[in-house]
Amino acid sequence: MHIFLHAICAKDIKFCWSVLGNKVLDICDQSTNTIYKERGYITTPRYPNNYPGALKCSKTIQGIEGQRIRVYILDIDLESSGSCADRVYIEGDFKTATYCGNQSHGLAFKSLGNMVTVHFFSNRKGQNKGFWLYYEGMPQFCKVYLTNHIQLDAPVAKPPDSKFAWL
Numbered sequence: 001m002h003i004f005l006h007a008i009c010a011k012d013i014k015f016c017w018s019v020l021g022n023k024v025l026d027i028c029d030q031s032t033n034t035i036y037k038e039r040g041y042i043t044t045p046r047y048p049n050n051y052p053g054a055l056k057c058s059k060t061i062q063g064i065e066g067q068r069i070r071v072y073i074l075d076i077d078l079e080s081s082g083s084c085a086d087r088v089y090i091e092g093d094f095k096t097a098t099y100c101g102n103q104s105h106g107l108a109f110k111s112l113g114n115m116v117t118v119h120f121f122s123n124r125k126g127q128n129k130g131f132w133l134y135y136e137g138m139p140q141f142c143k144v145y146l147t148n149h150i151q152l153d154a155p156v157a158k159p160p161d162s163k164f165a166w167l
Helices: none
Strands: 023-026 039-043 055-062 067-077 087-092 095-100 106-110 115-122 130-139
Touching: 067 087, 067 115, 087 106, 095 106, 115 130
Parallel strands: 023 039
Antiparallel strands: 039 130, 055 115, 067 106, 067 130, 087 095, 087 115
16 A cells, blocks of 8 residues: 555656545555545556566445445556456446456446446466556435425326426
């Protein structure tokens, strides 16, 4: 676990993300398997230097009830001989995503619930720089009727009066 007190810039990315005061977690650090922070960063071991081979690591991100988790790829450079030999596999509530090589940056995963697990697999062959992920818990959005009365036995088909609004 590292605490970075300055901005980190990946040399092949055209932008720089400030991580002032945030903990950057190594996905293979076994001191914690479940993360309860609302937002943070996860990297491969030794990032931005090459990660070791033959790894199987994971971190579970547990949000508060009612949150959804978003995972962003800030940087990715994984050995990609064969079909995703080294890969990041993200799963949560009936949804999965797999990333390898240096194929993607930006929003990688939006959960349906408040828990996501990020897995990292590497083989014994070539190793590259690895990945740098950012995650954050987001509130679920809902529709709210503002009315001057409540009817519990049947759904409202249309707004009952002008005091209706979408939030």
